[in-house]
Amino acid sequence: MLNESAVLEALPQAASEAEKRVRDRGATEKAILRAAKALLSEEGFQNFGINAVARRAGCDKQLIYRYYGGLNGLVEAIGSDLGTWVRDRIPEDTGGMFLLTYGDLMERLALLFLEALRDDPLMRRIVAWEVSENTEQVRRLAESRSKALSQWLERMKGSLAPPKGVDAAAVNAILIAAIQHLVLSASAGGQCAGLALKTAKDWEKAATALKRIVRGVYG
Amino acid sequence: MLNESAVLEALPQAASEAEKRVRDRGATEKAILRAAKALLSEEGFQNFGINAVARRAGCDKQLIYRYYGGLNGLVEAIGSDLGTWVRDRIPEDTGGMFLLTYGDLMERLALLFLEALRDDPLMRRIVAWEVSENTEQVRRLAESRSKALSQWLERMKGSLAPPKGVDAAAVNAILIAAIQHLVLSASAGGQCAGLALKTAKDWEKAATALKRIVRGVYG
DNA sequence: TTCGCTACTCACCGCATAGTGACAGGCTGG
DNA sequence: CCAGCCTGTCACTATGCGGTGAGTAGCGAA
Known part of the structure; x- marks a missing residue:
């Protein structure tokens, strides 16, 4: 008995989220959600499971079943936050530029989106997940993301119209x-189709090419 | 005892590859490789493992260790075949067209690549794998693929040069x-960024847009 | 036939996972 | 006070995985 408690005390905090959480359902729910997001960001969807999330959140997996109805519900909760992603991660202003044409706009949006995606591991993992699996879970996630993205596009577009015939x-x-x-590939292997994508210089090249492409279609 | 044999006989062929293979190492090796490819094509890399391959090949997993040195070796063997993919799946001729400019060429190559990828589930899975994981396994696979692809591009290019300044x-x-x-996304969810990609008509739209983009940069 | 090599199978280990049922501890209302 | 609910924990099942060591079955040569 003495041994047991000694061992328990000697153990480091079981998980990063542990802290001395008191009986507070709301806080625990948030902790679980945060743990899930962090885990997904860092480890990807490969090792994303009830046990892993519970470990990371520093609580029992039973609570995930109770509060979210299992992994599905948890993923859905993550999906719900996706709507705010664009708002949080992408600046709405034009960066002081005058966007006079549809081409101006799309060039800017393309670069903004590129940056935002590069900066957000969670989003990257979700996109990778989307193209790798076709479960109900992922489909819902994809839909949330798609909707948020298209809303953003629509909102930014304003009254600008694309060239006729395109x-x-x-x-x-x-x-x-x-x-x-491009971002996924870079994130996974540091390159895409032979094009290195590691240094800032690499990314500048890519951005330049991307701009050229956008200008090519939209003028 | 009687029951056991009866049950065994009543079972359907345990795996599609079973057949009455006689003691023939070469044949078994090929069966394993084929099973692995089929499994990867159909199920994706999620459920790709020693046990699954062995089941599918209708042999004991031990043989995979013996003949390929484990999953890594097996994946490597799959990678080795990738070099021939381009040769096998993409027509080398110009389809009776005269490719006078770099733009002509790239438009054609883009469409060829699109078609080839749409037609090859194994290749799609591998690409999805590449952007989802970053293990030694996948890195080697990616390299094989990348090399084959760039060689193909180089070969097809001939003496055509891209426009200056691009x-x-x-x-x-x-x-x-x-x-x-585009292909991965379509394959997973039937759409990409809100653009439906199911019917032939959908794909025509995408192809047209792709052509326009290529022409935009390369003229 | 018997020996020996090789192709092949089986039974098992340790460790993970998802999911469940029973239980303990604290807070609150009666 | 005590009863009951809620939060959280633990123990347990069933199933799967990768991996290994030992044993079997067929085939060719002496």
């Missing part, structure tokens, strides 16, 4: 696809 | 990224 929806989807894959 | 390497990397993500 299928802007399709072109923009391709641009977004390019950006997402 | 960083073709960067632009092409972005184009490839776009194509890959």
Whole structure:
């Protein structure tokens, strides 16, 4: 008995979230959500499971079942936060530029999106998840993200209209696809299709090429 | 005892590869490799493991350790085949077209690559794997693929040169990224960034937009 | 036939996972 | 005070995984 308690006391805080949380359901729920996000950001969806989240949150997995109804509910909760992502991560102003044409706008948006994605590991993991699995979980996640993104695009567009004769929806989807894959690929292996993407200089090159592409279609 | 044998006989072939393989190491090796590829194509890398491959191949997992030195070796064997992928899946001729400019060429190559990727589930899974994990396994796989792809590009390029002042390497990397993500996204959820990618008509739209983008940069 | 090599199978280990049921401790209202 | 609810913990099952050591079955040569 003495041994047991001694061992327990000697153990380091079991998990980063542990702290001495008192009986506070709200706080615990938040801790779980934060742990889930952090875990997903850092480890990816491979090792994302009830046990891992519980460990990270420093609580029993039973609580995840109770409060979120299992992993699905937890993922859904993560998805709910996605709507605010764009608002939080992407500046709404024009950076002091005058965006006179649709081309101006899309160039700026493309670069903003690129930056935001590069800076947000959680978002990257979710995008990677989206193209790797096709479960209900992921589908819902993808939808949240897609909706938030398109709302942002719509909001920023204002009254600017794309050039006639260009299928802007399709072109923009391709641009977004390019950006997402570029960032994912860089994040995973430091390069994409032979193009190094590590240093700031590498990224400048990529950004320049991206601008050129946008200008090519939209003028 | 009687029960046992009866049950065994009543069971369907445990795995699709089973057949009545006689003691033939070469054949078994091939069966394992085929099983691995099929499994990866159909299930993705999530459930790709020693046990699953062995089940699918209808043999004991021990043989995978013996013949390939474990999963790593097996994946490497899959990677070795990747060099021939481009040769096998992408037509080398110009489809009766005259490719006079770099723009002509890249438009054609982009569409060829898009088609080839859409038609090859294994390749899609590997690309998805590449952006989702960063293990030695995947890195080697990615390198094989990248090398094969760049060799193909080089070979097809011939003497055509990109327009001055354009960083073709960067632009092409972005184009490839776009194509890959487009196909992956479609394969996973039937759409990409809000653009539906299910019917042939959907894909025509995407192809048209892609052509427009290529023409925009390369003329 | 018997020996020996090789292809192959089986049974097991340790360790993870998801999920569940029972229980303990604190707070609150009666 | 005590009863009951709520928060949190623990122990346990069932299942899967990767990995290994030992044993079996067929085939060819002496």
